[in-house]
Amino acid sequence: MPETTLQAPPPPGPLSTLSDDEILFRDNIRQFAEQRLRPRVKEMDEKGVFDHALIEEFFQLGLMGIEIPEQYGGGAGQFFEAILAVEELSRVDASAGVIVDVQNTLVNNALLRWGNEEQKRRYLPRMASGICGAYALSEAGSGSDAFALQTRAELKGNDYVLNGRKLWITNAKEAGLFVLFATVDPAAGYKGITAFIIEKDFPGFVVGKKEDKLGIRASSTCELILEDCRVAQTNVLGEVGKGYKIAIETLNEGRIGIGAQMAGLARGAWEYAGKYAQERKQFGKPLADFQGIQFQIAQMATEIEAARLMVYNAARMKDAGVPFVKEAAMTKLFCSQVAERVTSLAVEIYGGYGFTKDYPVEKYWRDSKIGKIYEGTSNMQLSTIAKLVLNAK
Numbered sequence: 001m002p003e004t005t006l007q008a009p010p011p012p013g014p015l016s017t018l019s020d021d022e023i024l025f026r027d028n029i030r031q032f033a034e035q036r037l038r039p040r041v042k043e044m045d046e047k048g049v050f051d052h053a054l055i056e057e058f059f060q061l062g063l064m065g066i067e068i069p070e071q072y073g074g075g076a077g078q079f080f081e082a083i084l085a086v087e088e089l090s091r092v093d094a095s096a097g098v099i100v101d102v103q104n105t106l107v108n109n110a111l112l113r114w115g116n117e118e119q120k121r122r123y124l125p126r127m128a129s130g131i132c133g134a135y136a137l138s139e140a141g142s143g144s145d146a147f148a149l150q151t152r153a154e155l156k157g158n159d160y161v162l163n164g165r166k167l168w169i170t171n172a173k174e175a176g177l178f179v180l181f182a183t184v185d186p187a188a189g190y191k192g193i194t195a196f197i198i199e200k201d202f203p204g205f206v207v208g209k210k211e212d213k214l215g216i217r218a219s220s221t222c223e224l225i226l227e228d229c230r231v232a233q234t235n236v237l238g239e240v241g242k243g244y245k246i247a248i249e250t251l252n253e254g255r256i257g258i259g260a261q262m263a264g265l266a267r268g269a270w271e272y273a274g275k276y277a278q279e280r281k282q283f284g285k286p287l288a289d290f291q292g293i294q295f296q297i298a299q300m301a302t303e304i305e306a307a308r309l310m311v312y313n314a315a316r317m318k319d320a321g322v323p324f325v326k327e328a329a330m331t332k333l334f335c336s337q338v339a340e341r342v343t344s345l346a347v348e349i350y351g352g353y354g355f356t357k358d359y360p361v362e363k364y365w366r367d368s369k370i371g372k373i374y375e376g377t378s379n380m381q382l383s384t385i386a387k388l389v390l391n392a393k
Ligand SMILES: Cc1cc2nc3c(=O)[nH]c(=O)nc-3n(C[C@H](O)[C@H](O)[C@H](O)COP(=O)(O)OP(=O)(O)OC[C@H]3O[C@@H](n4cnc5c(N)ncnc54)[C@H](O)[C@@H]3O)c2cc1C
Pocket: 102, 134, 135, 136, 137, 138, 140, 141, 142, 143, 144, 145, 167, 168, 169, 170, 171, 213, 221, 370, 373, 374, 375, 376, 377, 378, 379, 380
């Protein structure tokens, strides 16, 4: 019998160490974000519309199907790469970050994990090459209490007929495919919730009003209207009545993505603040010469470092296949707090100029606010963390 030598795994490196492939991937995105995205950010924010040509470039760069296996035309990458992409894009524009985030961490993730082979063959190549995805759980009356949703799906013949309205759906204007949650049996509570794959051209499906928002203005957020929308049974994602599981599990991963969005945007604002502090002179010297300003910039850098390490750790845990629910909730909670603090300080370091739209930092501050709201508010993250650390109900 051949002798097997048991070897201990190599000691883990520093959390912030990236592999050569990851460095190449990140640098490509950074270059794209600087050269192609940054010049468009201000106008897209003002108009509240994301440039479609940039979304096409996301596809060309392989950013919209990062984890999709090669056989379906994707990049066959890891979750960690999706997180790097969200972080890098958000450093320049958090709207760009959330478009890529929703596509990879929610929609593609749901199709990859719960789609059957036929659904994967039908949809994944399109998700990797040109179709934007959206994830529709929230409704006017059900946000934090997501499983109180009212959208109804009734089986009639071979099709489900869906009626109801969804609210706040990111990417809705650009999306060709929606992973949408409805109940097949309101009396069954969360056990009636079922996920459906809906194409934008399905009869009875309409994208409604677009919200005029405080931040991430270029990312579309719309209502969805379903009026006798017929969806073939073959478009049920996963099992009937198991949609709640899909929602819980995809959002657990999504939260790490929002953490990355917040860590990225905090870094973007911090870079502006540091540069400005070295250029702007008061009392005959650069602001950065004053210890009060130095300490603020140092505090911001420290918080960004901690936020980013939490993001990387949670993402690596997910890729390693170990439980990460608590870490994902903590990451989103903390990164959104850091983002709000750092961007607010960046506005202050810019003084009066920071309060105007002629300078970039006020947008970072506006964009940071959403981190505490979507994919579970901060209170909901605290509630998850409390249950896990206290082993409470
Ligand atoms: C820009 C944007 C994009 C979005 N994108 C999407 C998307 O793509 N898909 C999607 O499905 N949804 C999306 N959402 C919806 C988002 O997830 C919800 O807004 C969020 O979950 C909060 O729900 P709500 O707005 O109904 O607030 P509520 O649930 O009404 O909460 C209001 C306040 O009450 C607090 N609260 C509620 N319950 C409790 C409790 N039990 N204990 C303590 N505090 C509590 C909350 O923390 C919050 O502070 C998006 C929202 C926005 C604003």
